[in-house]
Amino acid sequence: MRTGTIPRVLGTAAALAALLTTALAAPAVAERSATPDRAPVEAAAPANFTHPGVLVSRPQLDFVRGRVQAGAQPWKSAYDQMMGSKYASLTRTAKPRAVVECGSYSNPNNGCTDEREDAIAAYTLSLAWYITQDSRYAQKAIQIMDAWSAVIKDHTNSNAPLQTGWAGSSWPRAAEIIKYTYSSWPGSGRFGAMLRDVYLPEVAGGSHSNGNWELSMTEAAIGIAVFLEDRAAYDKAVGKFRGRVPAYIYVTADGSLPKVAPGSGLDTRAKVINYWQGQSTFMDGLSQETCRDLTHTGYGLSAISHIAETSRIQGQDLYPEIADRLRHAMGLHAKHQLGTPVPSSLCGGSLKDNLGPVTEVGFNALANRLGYAMTNTQTLTERQRPAGSNNLFVAWETLTHANNPA
Helix, strand or coil: CCCCCCCCCHHHHHHHHHHHHHHHHCCCCCCCCCCCCCCCCCCCCCCCCCCCEECEEHHHHHHHHHHHHCCCCCHHHHHHHHHCCHHHCCCCCCCCCCEEEECHHHCCEECHHHHHHHHHHHHHHHHHHHHHCCHHHHHHHHHHHHHHHCCCCEEECCCHHHHHHHHHHHHHHHHHHHHHHCCCCCCHHHHHHHHHHHHHHHHCCCCCCCHHHHHHHHHHHHHHHHHHCCHHHHHHHHHHHHHHHHHHECCHHHCCCCCCCCCCCCCCHHHHHHHCCCCCCCCCCCECCCCCCHHHHHHHHHHHHHHHHHHHHCCCCCHHHHHHHHHHHHHHHHHHHCCCCCCCCCHHHCCCCCCCCCCHHHHHHHHHHCCCCCHHHHHHHHHCCCCCECCCCCECHHHHHCCCCC
């Protein structure tokens, strides 16, 4: 049921938040074996969809609102960061276009940045609406979403699948919050048609490019499926996820070579090594893009966390299926970003760039909820707070997910 007023459960949620904050802010402690004794059973698809339910749920939003109202950290500083950003501006003018053309490395860039940033702005404004209950933010989010749904018809050029995945990951987060917590959005049906007709066909089939492409596309697909309540699209996205994650993150249980995604055509050792950026020594947590750079690796790890978080909200918790891979990957890359020397066996002894603001969601799920000890990831996560936006598809995750028990 939609409402334009403060949810009645807020008082209870805020009280619970206050009681839990101290305990949750403490360092994570291992509560179970670091390596599961056996592979987890695949979670069944949910019987019904939960709304709002793309990356953030109503209980999570209530927790955040309570923490911000209490002036508690790190949520208050994260909120101030968000509200001070260009994405929260009430004077923003959307820049929609019928065809967004994105070439390799955004050359050409005809509407690519505008689309991504308008989508992040819609999500930012939807968060601002829920936390403040100031309808101006909801109306601005609606204005941006309506502007794009009235105009866009296609994405073109070589980066079209990735661009569609990035923007298509942010749009459903905003749309879910507005549709299910604000009093009225007459254009929600047209927005849904835009997601179904323009975005979903571009991302649903996946990609055999670098793994962050398919993971970002799958994140968009699962979010769109939730908003549309499309069971077939949701199940297809989960299938893509289950095939791609083991092909993106290596663990020693995989054997002498990493797994490959279904249909990849990587049928020889030489092809696999080439696809893994020339890396021929494999270790727990190595990503298919580690030796490319940490930034693209961060895109992949972020999308994995986002997809698992959405599935958990929907009642199909995918975290246990990928927890061992994700915790190793986050830990390995965090360790070296924090300054541990890179051995010569790893990417020739040198790693480029950094992960970006992408660890909050996965760390909260694995360390705080599932009880894995993740010292390096915790250190990096806390050092980077408040985590902002990468201006592509990641935004405000200290605010939404830091120590969030919901």
